[in-house]
Amino acid sequence: MNDLSVTHAEPTPNDWFAKCERYVLDPWVALLAGYALMLLAIACSLSAAPALSIARQALAFIGAIIGGWAVWMRLRRPWQGQESNTPYLWAFLIPLALMAFVAVETVFGKSYEEVRSPLTILALIQVSACVAVGIVMRLMQIGSGNATTSAAAVLYVAAGVPLLGLFTQNQEWDSGILVFRVLTSLCLIGGLLAALPRLVRRVLVSAFFVYHFVGISMAATTLAIRGEQPGWLNIQLSQHIYKDYLNFMYLTNAYHYYSPDPGPPQLFYFCIEYPPTPGHPTGQHQWVSVPKREDFRTRLEYQRRLGVTESTNDVTGITPLPVQSFLVNYRKNQCNDPAVPGKRALDVENTEEALKLGISAATMIRKPSAYSQAMLRAYARYAANHYPLLDDNGDPVPGGKATSVKVYRVTHLILSPYRFAKGIDPLDKEQYLAVFQGEYDTEGNLLPNDGFVYTPLPNKWITENERDRYGVAKDWKLQPDEMKDVEDENGHVTHYILVNRMRMHADYFRRRPGP
Amino acid sequence: MASVSPLSSLNNDRGRLLGFWDRFWFKPADPTTLGFMRILVGMLVVYTHIVYSYDLYELFGKDGWYNLDSMNKRRHEQPYVNPPNDFPPEDQIEETRKPYVYAPANTYLYAMPPDEALRQLELVIPVLPWDSPQERAMVEGMTSDDDKLPHLSFKYYKFVDEYNFDPRGLLDKDGVLLPERERKEIMESAKMHGVDPRKADGKGVAIFSIWFHVIDPDWMVLVHVAIIVVMILFTLGIATPITGILTWLGAVSYIHRAPTALFGQDTMMNILLIYLVIGNLIPGPGGAALSVDRLIARWRARRLGQEFPASLQPTVLANAAYRLVQIHLCLIYAFAGTSKLQGTTWWNGTAVWWTMANTEFAPLNRQIYRNYLEFLCKHRFLWELVMDGGNVHTLFVELCFPFLVWNRRTRWIMLMAATFLHAGIALFMGLTIFQIFMLIFLLTFYPSEIMHKLIDAIRDTFRAILPARAHASHTPAPVATGA
Numbered sequence: 001m002n003d004l005s006v007t008h009a010e011p012t013p014n015d016w017f018a019k020c021e022r023y024v025l026d027p028w029v030a031l032l033a034g035y036a037l038m039l040l041a042i043a044c045s046l047s048a049a050p051a052l053s054i055a056r057q058a059l060a061f062i063g064a065i066i067g068g069w070a071v072w073m074r075l076r077r078p079w080q081g082q083e084s085n086t087p088y089l090w091a092f093l094i095p096l097a098l099m100a101f102v103a104v105e106t107v108f109g110k111s112y113e114e115v116r117s118p119l120t121i122l123a124l125i126q127v128s129a130c131v132a133v134g135i136v137m138r139l140m141q142i143g144s145g146n147a148t149t150s151a152a153a154v155l156y157v158a159a160g161v162p163l164l165g166l167f168t169q170n171q172e173w174d175s176g177i178l179v180f181r182v183l184t185s186l187c188l189i190g191g192l193l194a195a196l197p198r199l200v201r202r203v204l205v206s207a208f209f210v211y212h213f214v215g216i217s218m219a220a221t222t223l224a225i226r227g228e229q230p231g232w233l234n235i236q237l238s239q240h241i242y243k244d245y246l247n248f249m250y251l252t253n254a255y256h257y258y259s260p261d262p263g264p265p266q267l268f269y270f271c272i273e274y275p276p277t278p279g280h281p282t283g284q285h286q287w288v289s290v291p292k293r294e295d296f297r298t299r300l301e302y303q304r305r306l307g308v309t310e311s312t313n314d315v316t317g318i319t320p321l322p323v324q325s326f327l328v329n330y331r332k333n334q335c336n337d338p339a340v341p342g343k344r345a346l347d348v349e350n351t352e353e354a355l356k357l358g359i360s361a362a363t364m365i366r367k368p369s370a371y372s373q374a375m376l377r378a379y380a381r382y383a384a385n386h387y388p389l390l391d392d393n394g395d396p397v398p399g400g401k402a403t404s405v406k407v408y409r410v411t412h413l414i415l416s417p418y419r420f421a422k423g424i425d426p427l428d429k430e431q432y433l434a435v436f437q438g439e440y441d442t443e444g445n446l447l448p449n450d451g452f453v454y455t456p457l458p459n460k461w462i463t464e465n466e467r468d469r470y471g472v473a474k475d476w477k478l479q480p481d482e483m484k485d486v487e488d489e490n491g492h493v494t495h496y497i498l499v500n501r502m503r504m505h506a507d508y509f510r511r512r513p514g515p
Numbered sequence: 516m517a518s519v520s521p522l523s524s525l526n527n528d529r530g531r532l533l534g535f536w537d538r539f540w541f542k543p544a545d546p547t548t549l550g551f552m553r554i555l556v557g558m559l560v561v562y563t564h565i566v567y568s569y570d571l572y573e574l575f576g577k578d579g580w581y582n583l584d585s586m587n588k589r590r591h592e593q594p595y596v597n598p599p600n601d602f603p604p605e606d607q608i609e610e611t612r613k614p615y616v617y618a619p620a621n622t623y624l625y626a627m628p629p630d631e632a633l634r635q636l637e638l639v640i641p642v643l644p645w646d647s648p649q650e651r652a653m654v655e656g657m658t659s660d661d662d663k664l665p666h667l668s669f670k671y672y673k674f675v676d677e678y679n680f681d682p683r684g685l686l687d688k689d690g691v692l693l694p695e696r697e698r699k700e701i702m703e704s705a706k707m708h709g710v711d712p713r714k715a716d717g718k719g720v721a722i723f724s725i726w727f728h729v730i731d732p733d734w735m736v737l738v739h740v741a742i743i744v745v746m747i748l749f750t751l752g753i754a755t756p757i758t759g760i761l762t763w764l765g766a767v768s769y770i771h772r773a774p775t776a777l778f779g780q781d782t783m784m785n786i787l788l789i790y791l792v793i794g795n796l797i798p799g800p801g802g803a804a805l806s807v808d809r810l811i812a813r814w815r816a817r818r819l820g821q822e823f824p825a826s827l828q829p830t831v832l833a834n835a836a837y838r839l840v841q842i843h844l845c846l847i848y849a850f851a852g853t854s855k856l857q858g859t860t861w862w863n864g865t866a867v868w869w870t871m872a873n874t875e876f877a878p879l880n881r882q883i884y885r886n887y888l889e890f891l892c893k894h895r896f897l898w899e900l901v902m903d904g905g906n907v908h909t910l911f912v913e914l915c916f917p918f919l920v921w922n923r924r925t926r927w928i929m930l931m932a933a934t935f936l937h938a939g940i941a942l943f944m945g946l947t948i949f950q951i952f953m954l955i956f957l958l959t960f961y962p963s964e965i966m967h968k969l970i971d972a973i974r975d976t977f978r979a980i981l982p983a984r985a986h987a988s989h990t991p992a993p994v995a996t997g998a
């Protein structure tokens with residue numbers, strides 16, 4: 001049978017390459033280099049100079065890579081030999097004690113900060129002990145009969161590299177701290193697994209597989225369904241055992257695709273307000289819609305923006321009924337403003353139109369959850385700061401920094417088969433149902449409620465004769481795409497105008513600056 | 516030598532069950548499919564991250580869509596609340612829901628006499644959301660309790676509306692308001708996370724990302740390019756175990772930093788990367804399958820005058836990776852299918868329409884597709900056939916795949932059905948990369964002989980184009996010992 005192991009060939013007299021290769025492929029040399037780099041990185045961390053700060057991170061990163069290289073160099077060689085029951089196994093029980101300590105501390109609810117220092121010290125002691133064992137074994141040139149123990153020794157010594165890496169990171173780089181902790185734990189666990197008999201190893205690995213898939217099931221079964229809380233046991237398991245693991249690995253998805261029912265997509269329309277300029281003493285505004293397909297080079301970018309808008313579509317927030325009642329009356333008073341008769345068009349409550357869209361008094365206020373509200377504040381801040389006012393040539397206008405932004409979450413309704421068969425355009429403006437999400441300042445703070453926050457503002461095509469009925473003011477300026485002529489089967493042409501309530505709201509409720 | 520389960524000598528039901536488990540997870544398997552998956556996944560991962568280049572600052576920058584301050588607040592402070600250990604009394608409304616319960620007629624606080632309600636509300640006057648100092652002074656100056664109580668009560672509900680908790684929670688045990696700084700922290704946290712932070716059992720989310728820390732635009736570009744280079748190295752199979760781990764760390768960095776810009780594709784990409792890392796952690800002698808590592812190992816062996824295995828050695832980790840992918844796919848289908856059963860459209864056969872006519876996803880900008888849908892809509896029976904057929908097909912795949920794919924007789928039916936499902940989603944919903952990832956999941960169910968034939972065919976094609984070199988055909992090796 002071919003010897004499949006990669007052995008160290010004796011270098012030919014002038015073969016410098018083979019000599020170099022021996023050192024490069026030797027895991028112990030790599031470990032030494034890893035330790036040296038980490039110690040150098042720790043030395044750099046003692047200074048706050050920016051150049052040394054960069055050097056510290058680079059050295060820590062390279063040190064970790066070299067530590068990984070060392071592990072790879074050892075594990076890629078055949079490392080299964082006779083099952084080891086040598087006294088060295090006792091040394092590898094130390095990490096068991098360490099892990100038991102961590103488990104006990106976690107069960108008794110100690111905060112992570114409280115256990116951090118003793119954990120680090122214990123880990124340091126434990127890894128030092130294993131490093132000593134590993135070095136002794138290396139010096140004693142353990143043969144292939146105890147190959148698993150040799151592989152375990154490398155892993156244990158390698159655990160010291162990310163452990164030292166912990167001391168290269170300052171508190172701000174908590175991501176680095178987290179990753180180094182995980183790498184240290186993985187090396188320790190890997191070393192233990194390598195040292196154990198195969199049967200025990202497979203039992204432990206099997207236990208991990210079960211743990212892993214139960215965790216994935218917990219992620220999928222801890223969603224609230226129709227307002228009902230998930231199972232008690234599921235939540236307990238998720239919170240106490242799986243939370244950190246699933247979050248770290250990004251295995252928190254519930255896989256509820258297009259369920260319970262496929263829904264329409266969400267878009268954002270921002271109405272960004274700008275301060276007065278000499279040519280525009282009452283200020284200007286700009287409409288920005290996100291996402292627009294033509295703005296993106298690839299479909300993937302476009303789909304990611306749809307994810308951004310979708311994150312505000314969780315309307316499970318609750319408005320206390322007294323506040324709801326107040327807002328209903330406040331909104332009605334706002335719509336009946338004798339100074340601005342056109343505001344009457346914004347009152348959609350108790351209309352046939354509202355009925356068709358499923359808008360009722362109970363569903364008038366579609367308050368987002370706390371999470372979605374936080375997203376809205378972030379997005380409003382972004383919009384206010386990233387869309388300067390542009391002139392007709394597309395150049396930024398001087399002094400064109402935004403003062404506030406109105407946010408509308410627009411549901412692009414899906415055409416029913418009936419309407420599709422009638423040839424209605426899926427991009428027809430009546431298919432865009434806007435819900436006002438509030439007006440925000442440039443820091444993302446929600447400005448006082450004008451009565452319409454979280455309420456729908458549907459569009460509607462009407463005939464000229466219906467203007468009064470829908471409260472559309474005679475002086476309301478229509479845009480070119482808000483007018484259309486439709487010819488029926490008999491050749492009769494009817495002129496339609498669009499009641500664009502979103503644009504009406506933005507215009508009628510503009511916070512105009514003083515003279 | 517075949518891997519012998521230490522349990523197979525047990526000649527009883529438990530022994531057979533344990534032996535089955537041992538063979539299922541730990542029997543060495545041909546890593547060729549793993550190598551093929553690595554290349555396919557790697558190419559998609561590289562493409563995905565190259566596309567990120569256009570939105571690097573908008574999605575991952577300090578002042579991006581989800582700005583870094585908000586993200587840091589969420590990952591450091593997001594509270595979580597454990598459910599109570601005992602069953603709550605059924606005749607009591609949960610404390611946190613009480614503020615939302617409507618107290619009729621007099622807008623008092625829930626189930627409280629007016630004078631007591633007024634006394635309690637007066638304690639929290641300073642924190643209530645007053646429109647102006649004048650308004651507060653006016654209400655405080657009211658002498659009639661009948662006038663004062665409704666005003667205070669309304670402000671109470673406005674506080675609850677904004678901060679999601681009862682303002683009386685800001686009183687200490689002596690009924691005195693907490694210090695202002697402490698109050699502000701509590702209110703801000705409750706507004707952001709929807710939970711009074713003092714009621715939380717813990718806070719923070721254990722996530723990491725290089726983009727939490729690298730915010731300088733120039734350094735962002737440098738790090739971004741470096742990550743893409745590492746991903747290319749992983750695709751090519753250079754230092755596969757190390758570049759695999761780095762690829763996963765890099766990919767998850769993007770995921771954790773921009774959680775709002777994610778969708779199913781990122782979930783699948785992450786799952787496949789995790790299992791590819793596991794499968795490639797300890798490649799067999801000669802390096803990972805279909806990798807540059809293997810080419811280097813072959814060159815080294817020639818140089819040192821050593822034998823080099825002509826074909827790949829089966830490994831235990833390759834088998835474990837396949838099984839992990841298979842089980843995970845079954846879980847995905849099971850959860851996706853069963854969750855659909857909650858919806859009405861999946862029962863009445865219209866669900867597929869709401870995906871096919873979704874303007875932002877479906878190719879409705881193409882006239883031929885629009886004409887096709889219009890034709891269907893004008894012929895109801897045909898419409899129902901297509902939509903119901905799609906409905907049933909989707910539910911059939913998702914609900915039956917986890918069970919029927921394990922049987923040899925039904926495996927091919929399920930694989931074909933799943934392939935059609937994902938092809939349909941890619942075509943009609945534009946989620947192409949997402950569905951390619953799903954098809955890669957399915958590769959683990961195909962016999963490795965098919966991979967060998969495919970690779971032989973590709974190799975033969977290249978041989979016809981490139982200068983001929985002596986290669987052995989790619990055939991599986993006998994089973995050998997693994998880790």
